Each structure stands twice: as C-alpha cells, then as structure tokens.
Amino acid sequence: MRQDFLGGLAVIAVAAFAYWMARNLPAGAAGGIGPGSLPKALAALLGGLGVVLLSNSFHSESLARWSIRGPLFVLGALVVFGLAVRPLGLVVAGPLAIAGAAFASSEVRWRETLIFGGLMTVFCIGLFKFALGLPIPLAPWLLGY
Amino acid sequence: MDLIANLALGFATALTPMNLLLAFIGCLVGTLIGVLPGVGPIATIAMLMPLTLKVDPTGALIMLAGIYYGAQYGGSTTAILLNIPGEVTAVVTAIDGHEMAKQGRAGTALGIAALGSFFAGTVATLVIAAIGAPLTKLALLFGPAEYFGLMVFGLGLAIVLARGSVLKAVIMVVLGLLLATVGTDLETGQDRLTLGIAELSDGVDFAVLAMGVFGIAEILRNLENPESRHVAVSKIGRLLPSLDDLRRSLGPVVRGTGIGSILGILPGNGAVLGPFASYAMEKKLARDPSRFGKGAVEGVAGPESANNAGAQTSFIPLLTLGIPPNAVMALMVGAMTIHGLIPGPQVMTKHPTLFWGMIASMWIGNLFLLIINLPLIGLWVRLLKVPYRLMFTTILLFCAIGIYSINNNPYDVYFTAFFGLAGYLFIKLGLEPAPMLLGFVLGKLMEEKLRQALALSEGSFMTFIERPVAATLLALAAAIMVIAVLPAVSRSRQNAFQE
Numbered sequence: 001m002r003q004d005f006l007g008g009l010a011v012i013a014v015a016a017f018a019y020w021m022a023r024n025l026p027a028g029a030a031g032g033i034g035p036g037s038l039p040k041a042l043a044a045l046l047g048g049l050g051v052v053l054l055s056n057s058f059h060s061e062s063l064a065r066w067s068i069r070g071p072l073f074v075l076g077a078l079v080v081f082g083l084a085v086r087p088l089g090l091v092v093a094g095p096l097a098i099a100g101a102a103f104a105s106s107e108v109r110w111r112e113t114l115i116f117g118g119l120m121t122v123f124c125i126g127l128f129k130f131a132l133g134l135p136i137p138l139a140p141w142l143l144g145y
Numbered sequence: 146m147d148l149i150a151n152l153a154l155g156f157a158t159a160l161t162p163m164n165l166l167l168a169f170i171g172c173l174v175g176t177l178i179g180v181l182p183g184v185g186p187i188a189t190i191a192m193l194m195p196l197t198l199k200v201d202p203t204g205a206l207i208m209l210a211g212i213y214y215g216a217q218y219g220g221s222t223t224a225i226l227l228n229i230p231g232e233v234t235a236v237v238t239a240i241d242g243h244e245m246a247k248q249g250r251a252g253t254a255l256g257i258a259a260l261g262s263f264f265a266g267t268v269a270t271l272v273i274a275a276i277g278a279p280l281t282k283l284a285l286l287f288g289p290a291e292y293f294g295l296m297v298f299g300l301g302l303a304i305v306l307a308r309g310s311v312l313k314a315v316i317m318v319v320l321g322l323l324l325a326t327v328g329t330d331l332e333t334g335q336d337r338l339t340l341g342i343a344e345l346s347d348g349v350d351f352a353v354l355a356m357g358v359f360g361i362a363e364i365l366r367n368l369e370n371p372e373s374r375h376v377a378v379s380k381i382g383r384l385l386p387s388l389d390d391l392r393r394s395l396g397p398v399v400r401g402t403g404i405g406s407i408l409g410i411l412p413g414n415g416a417v418l419g420p421f422a423s424y425a426m427e428k429k430l431a432r433d434p435s436r437f438g439k440g441a442v443e444g445v446a447g448p449e450s451a452n453n454a455g456a457q458t459s460f461i462p463l464l465t466l467g468i469p470p471n472a473v474m475a476l477m478v479g480a481m482t483i484h485g486l487i488p489g490p491q492v493m494t495k496h497p498t499l500f501w502g503m504i505a506s507m508w509i510g511n512l513f514l515l516i517i518n519l520p521l522i523g524l525w526v527r528l529l530k531v532p533y534r535l536m537f538t539t540i541l542l543f544c545a546i547g548i549y550s551i552n553n554n555p556y557d558v559y560f561t562a563f564f565g566l567a568g569y570l571f572i573k574l575g576l577e578p579a580p581m582l583l584g585f586v587l588g589k590l591m592e593e594k595l596r597q598a599l600a601l602s603e604g605s606f607m608t609f610i611e612r613p614v615a616a617t618l619l620a621l622a623a624a625i626m627v628i629a630v631l632p633a634v635s636r637s638r639q640n641a642f643q644e
Contacts, residue, residue, distance in 0.1 A: 007574040011316055018323055021338045025330075033599060035330035035337055038592050042323040049316045056312075064573060070368035071569055074361065074541060075562040081545040082558035090546070097545055098538045104368055105534040113538075120539055124546055134195055134550045 003061045008054025015047035073104035089139040090129070094121030151501050152274055158502030159509055164207050167200060168506050171208035172513040175215020178543075180525045181536060182223050183367045185232035188360030189216035190476045191352045192543050194483075195550035202484035203499045207506040209480050210460075213473060214510045217456055218262065218518060221449060222525055225254045233308070233579075234452045237420040241437060241444030252382035254445050255522055257394050259515050260386070261446045262453035265402040266511030269457035272406050273464075273504050277493065280465040284490040287466070289597035290608050294618030295412060296468060296587045296594070301622035302413030303583045305629040314580045317571075321581035324349055325588025332596065344556040351479050353548060353557050354585060355472055357564020358571065358578040360544050364537045365569045381526065384519050390442045397427045397447030405454030412462050414471040414583060416455030420448035457507055463488055464500065468587065472579060475586035483551075 018039060025036025077100035084093035098117035102108045128134045138145060158164065174196065178189045193212050197205035220231035225242035238258065245254040287295070300318050307314035327338045328348030339345040386394065404426065405419035427447045428437045437444050460477075462470045467489025469475040478488050486492060486499070493500045518525075548557050571578050598615075602608035610616050 003573075003575050007313075007576065010570070010574065011320075014320070015323075018338060021340065025335060025337060026333075033596060035333050035335050038595075039323065039326045039337055042319055042326065046316065046319045046323060049312065049319060053312060053316065061575065066573060067369050070365050071566060074364055074368070074537075075565055077541060078361070078545055078558055078562035078565070081542075082549070082555040082562075085545075085549055085558075086555055093545075094542060097542050101538045101541045102534065105537070107532070107534045109534075112535075116535055116538070120542055124542060128195065128546055128550065132196060133199055135553060136546065136550055 001063050002057045003063050004053050004057035005060070006063060007060075008050050008052075008057055011050030011053060012047055015043045015050055019043035019047070069106070070104045074101055077101035077104075086137060086140075088141065089137040089143075090121065090125055091139040091142070094124055147278065148274055151278070151497075152505060154497060155274075155501030155503075155505030158203060158498045159207065159505040164204055164502065164506065165509065167204045167208040168211045168510050169513050169517075170196075171211025172215040172510055172517055175212035176219040176222075176514070176517060176521075176525070177215075177528070179216030179219025179231065180222050180528060181219075181540060182227055182229040182529070182533075183231065183363045184216075184540060185220060185359060185363070186213055186216035187232070187355050187472050187476065188363065188544070189213075189219075190473060191356040191360065192540075192547040194352060194476070194480060195547050197480065198483065198550070202481070202486055202496075203502050205480060205484055206477070206499065206503050207510075209477060210503060210507060211510045211513070213456070214266070214453075214507075214514055215517075217453065218259070218514050219525070221258050221262075221452075222255060222518070222522070223529070225258070225445070226251060226526065226529060233417055234420050234448075234455075237424045237448040238445055238452070240424070241439075241441050244438065244440035245442065245445065248440050249382050250440065252384040252522065253386050253390055253442065255381075256384040256519065257386050257390060257442055257446050258449040259518050261394065261398040261401065261450040263511050263515045264398050265405060265450035265452075265454035266457060266514075267508055268402045269406050269409070269454045270504060270508040270511075272458055273461055273507070274501075276410075277461065277465055277500075277504070280461065281490045281493045284466045287614075288612070289594040289601065290612050290615040291618070292466075292468075293591060293594040293598055294609065294615035294622075295466070296591045298618045298622040299412030299462075299468065299470065300580075300584060300587060301625050302411055302415060303580050304413075305625050306414060306418055307577050307580045309575065309577055311626075311629050313576050317576055317578065317581040318584035321584025321586075322588040322591070324354070324581070325585045326592065331589075331593055342556075344554065344560075348589070349560065349585070350552065350557060351475050351582075351586065352551055353560045354564050355476060355582060356544055356548055357561045357566075358568035358582070359472075360540070361561060361565025362568025362572060362578075364540060365565065366572055367533065367537065381522060384522065386442070393442050394446035396430075397423070397443040398450045400426060401447035401450035402454045405451030405456075406458045408451075409455030409458030409470075410461050412466075412468055412470045414459075414579065416452075416459045416471065417579075419451035419455035423447040423451035453511070460503075460507075464492060464503075465490060467492075468590070470583075472582040472586070475582065478586070 022039035026034040027036045077097045081093045081097040095117040102113040197208050220235045224230040224235040224239035228239050228243040230236045230239045242254045304314040329346050401423040404422050408415040408419045427443045428434050459470050462468045463474045469478050548561050
C-alpha cells in the first residue's frame with residue numbers, strides 16, 4: 001500500500017472524528033466566534049487536506065514494514081508504569097517498566113534485565129525522591145508514602 | 146548605556162553560587178542525556194523538567210537553558226562519533242564531523258565544535274541583550290490582530306522550512322492547531338473535544354505531546370534498526386585544534402554565527418535552517434569544495450556555530466513577544482507557566498532580574514560547556530558504548546518518571562504512550578512532527594488573539610486588512626506559502642535539505 005494513501009485515510013478519519021466531537025459546540029453569533037467555530041473549521045480544513053493527500057498518493061513511497069513487538073512492549077511498559085505508580089509506588093513500577101520494556105528488544109536477557117532494573121530503580125529513587133524531593137510514591141503499601 | 150547596566154544586573158544574578166551551580170548541573174545532565182543516541186534536546190528537556198520544579202523561577206530557567214545547550218552539544222557529540230544526529234540541526238555536523246572521526250580526528254572535530262559554539266554563544270548573547278529591549282517596546286505596541294498575523298507568519302515559515310512535502314507540513318500544522326483546541330474553551334468554559342475525559346479539560350500538556358512524538362517514537366524507530374551504531378572510533382585524537390585548523394575555521398565560525406543569529410530570530414523555527422545555510426555557504430566559498438564530505442573542518446565549524454547561535458537567538462521571540470518559535474521554546478513556556486510566569490514583553494519589565502539573569506547565564510552556560518565537554522569526552526564515549534537494550538529501558542523509565550512528576554498524574558503517562566504511538570505512525574507515514582508541535586504551541590494563543598481581535602472589531606474580519614502591520618504579516622505569510630509551492634522553488638528546497 002502507498003504511504004500517502006494510508007496517510008490520507010488516517011488524516012480524513014481524524015478530521016471526521018474531531019468534527020463529530022465538535023458537532024454540538026455552538027459556532028457563535030455575530031460579534032465574535034464561538035467555542036465550536038475553530039474546531040469545526042480546522043477539522044473541515046484537515047479533512048480537505050487529507051483528500052488532497054489521498055488523491056495524489058499514487059506516486060508516493062510504498063509503506064515500510066511495521067513491527068508490533070517494539071510498540072507493544074514499549075507503550076505497554078509506559079501504561080503499566082502509570083497503572084502501578086500510585087497504588088504500588090516506584091519500588092514496583094520502576095522494575096516493572098524496565099522489565100516490560102526490555103522485551104521490546106529481541107536481545108532481551110533475563111538476569112541482566114532483573115539486576116539492571118533493580119539498580120536503575122534504586123538510582124531513580126535516590127535521585128528523584130531523595131535528592132530532588134519530588135512527591136512520587138515510593139511504596140505506599142509498605143511505607144505509607 | 147542601558148545595555149551595560151542590564152548586563153551587569155544579569156551577571157550579578159547569574160553569578161550567585163546557587164545559579165552558577167544550577168547552570169553547571171543543567172549543562173552537565175543535559176549533555177549526559179543529550180549524548181544518548183536518539184534523544185534530542187526536546188526529549189531531554191521534557192525528561193529533565195522535573196529537576197527544576199523545586200527551584201525558584203530564575204534558577205529553574207537558568208538550569209533549563211543549561212540543559213538545552215548541554216543537550217545540543219551532546220547531540221553534536223553523537224553526530225560526530227556515531228553518525229547519529231539526535232535532531233535535524235545536527236544532520237549537517239554528522240557529514241564532515243563523522244568523516245573526521247573516522248580519520249582519527251574526532252577530538253579536533255569536537256574541539257572545534259565546542260570552540261565555535263562558544264564564540265557563537267558569546268555573540269548571540271550580546272545580540273539578545275542588544276535587541277531584547279527595543280523589540281520588547283515594539284511588542285507592547287502590538288494588538289491582538291498584529292499578534293495573530295505574526296503567528297500566522299511564523300506557521301507559514303515553519304511550513305516552508307519543514308522537510309519533505311509542503312502539503313504534509315500544512316497537514317501537520319493544522320493537526321497541531323486542532324489538537325490545541327482540545328480542552329476547556331477560554332470564554333465559555335465549555336469542554337471541547339475531550340471525549341468526557343476529565344484529565345483533558347486543561348488541554349493536552351505540551352511536554353506530554355513532545356515526549357510522545359519525539360522521545361518515545363524515537364525509541365520505537367531505533368528498535369527497528371537494531372545496532373547499526375558502533376563506536377568505530379578507536380582513538381579520539383587531540384582535542385585542541387591545530388593552528389591550521391583554527392585558521393581554516395575562523396571564517397566559517399564568524400559567518401555561521403551571523404547566519405545562525407539572524408535565522409534564529411525568525412518566528413517559525415528559522416534556527417533549523419542555520420546549519421544547512423552555513424554548510425552550503427562554506428562549500429560555495431571554499432577554494433576546494435571537494436574536500437567537503439570528506440572531513441573538512443570548515444564543515445563542522447560553520448554549521449555548529451550557526452546551530453548554537455540560532456539556538457540562542459530563538460529565545461528572542463519568546464522573551465520579547467511571548468511567541469515560542471520552536472518546540473524547545475514551547476517547553477520553556479511550559480516551564481515558565483509552572484512557575485507562574487507568562488512569557489511576553491512584560492517579563493522584561495516585571496522581572497528584570499530573571500530576564501537579564503537568564504541572558505547572562507546563556508553566556509555562562511556556553512563557557513561551562515567548553516569546560517565540561519573537553520575533559521569529559523572520554524566519559525561520553527564510554528557512555529555511548531553501553532548497549533542499546535540497556536539504554537532505551539533507562540530512557541523510558543526516566544521519561545515515565547519525568548512525565549508523571551510534572552503534574553503528579555498517571556494519565557499524563559498514558560497520554561505519552563498514546564502520542565508515542567501517534568509518533569510511530571507519523572514516522573511510518575512520512576509525516577514530520579515538528580510543524581505539528583509548533584501549530585499546537587501557537588494554537589491556543591492564536592485562537593485567543595483571533596477572538597480578541599474580532600471582539601474589538603465587533604466581528605469584522607476586515608480588522609486584519611485595515612491594520613497595516615497585521616495585513617503585512619498576513620500577506621507575507623501568504624506570499625511565502627505561494628512561493629514554497631512554485632515548482633522551481635520547491636525543487637531547490639528539496640535540494641537544500643538533501644545536501
């Protein structure tokens with residue numbers, strides 16, 4: 001598939017979605033523009049540009065190969081960190097994020113990842129919690145903060 | 146002699162032990178993170194922003210500026226040693242810098258880059274100090290219509306200066322503008338495009354967006370091209386350039402500084418053009434242009450100076466007009482807002498110590514870079530030998546902690562993951578994220594000014610034509626857009642970026 005064909009479709013989809021979300025916002029009367037005017041105008045413009053991109057897509061490059069593993073584990077690790085940081089604290093969220101992300105690379109090594117994840121977490125706790133005094137939870141279930 | 150009095154005030158502020166320490170730490174950690182391959186200044190600043198949360202506003206901005214210069218210099222180091230430019234502006238440095246490194250002259254390339262940057266930084270500091278005050282006075286005369294015109298002009302420039310197709314750049318700017326409308330409406334307080342997610346009612350956080358599309362997406366890109374990097378450079382060689390190198394570099398450094406300083410002032414990320422323009426110029430002026438691309442020291446000296454000069458003068462639109470000309474300056478806006486400062490002409494009048502202290506610290510930061518980097522090159526080289534599988538997990542953890550800490554909100558981490566995915570799609574679809582970020586940055590301010598202007602004119606769009614300054618700026622924006630799509634120009638534009 002051509003790069004710009006998919007790109008055009010994606011842009012049109014985003015524009016349509018934005019327009020749909022803005023559908024109930026008032027466009028404003030005379031003497032000014034309302035909250036809905038700009039989102040709708042921009043969404044319409046974006047949709048139009050998407051159509052142009054799509055219609056000129058015949059000569060664009062073909063799509064490069066996609067990978068699933070990298071995005072899945074890297075983004076997954078971020079989400080896991082976000083889920084874990086408040087209830088479980090950095091003590092758990094740190095190693096989880098490192099271990100999860102490590103699987104994004106085909107070179108993952110178990111022991112190295114575990115040791116490294118632990119060390120990095122200790123380092124981050126020292127830096128962010130103690131040296132900088134940021135209010136990030138450490139281990140609420142164990143320490144209460 | 147206001148200039149001298151102002152600079153004296155600035156240096157009195159910047160030279161306090163605390164602020165010196167902050168500038169030093171900023172430069173050091175900025176370089177440390179910036180030297181990691183694939184981590185450009187934007188991701189570095191977004192990641193390190195929490196370091197400055199507990200510092201007073203002046204100190205925080207001094208430290209952030211230090212982080213910025215450090216990250217830039219770190220990026221040049223990676224470009225020279227590994228041929229991996231962390232951002233667009235380091236692309237040019239990589240051409241001849243990496244060739245020099247292969248010839249065993251990495252030390253000289255790094256040394257000349259540091260010296261050139263220091264010279265450029267010194268000049269740019271003076272430029273900012275000299276034209277900051279008059280520009281601020283000018284800015285105070287600007288009404289909403291003029292501001293709107295200026296921002297449209299800035300976006301027009303950003304589109305012209307973006308790499309790749311003009312259409313795609315326009316799409317990304319509009320996408321950025323649309324993204325900026327997410328959140329509570331300024332006038333009516335209505336939620337817009339939030340899907341009912343309460344965490345979005347303040348809008349999308351810029352640091353989150355920038356970290357996603359630059360930091361996280363870059364990790365995903367690097368994971369797809371496994372270990373093409375290796376520090377082939379076995380010997381760094383002498384750091385201090387020889388007399389011959391210095392003689393060759395003098396002209397390029399001076400010219401690069403000039404080009405970079407001027408381009409950096411333009412709204413719409415003019416600074417990005419500096420290194421390219423400087424490289425092209427030196428190649429034209431050279432007696433033997435064939436040396437370029439084969440390790441010519443001029444090809445490092447000129448672009449590096451232009452880069453650093455532009456990096457610094459791009460503070461001018463931010464500090465005087467309150468309009469960030471690029472993504473890095475937008476992060477500075479974020480940092481200023483956290484500390485309760487609204488960027489714009491009033492900063493200089495209301496917070497003179499902060500304004501001049503920051504300007505003075507720019508020069509000090511450049512001095513620190515010289516002091517830090519030359520002896521620490523060995524350390525950076527060793528850092529670059531750490532395998533990527535360890536490096537990216539660490540970068541990711543720092544990103545997560547950094548983003549969480551800005552607002553202490555786990556949702557920011559989820560949004561970062563979302564924008565990381567979006568950034569990955571942009572890479573696959575050949576869409577450049579930089580214009581989107583600028584559109585996003587200027588979007589809120591543009592809508593505000595547009596609506597203010599229309600309120601003043603009682604809804605008449607004629608106000609943008611009747612007011613001469615606004616009309617001129619809008620006409621200029623239209624003109625550069627038209628010129629950019631002319632076939633002849635668009636061809637030479639392609640060539641300029643490919644060179």
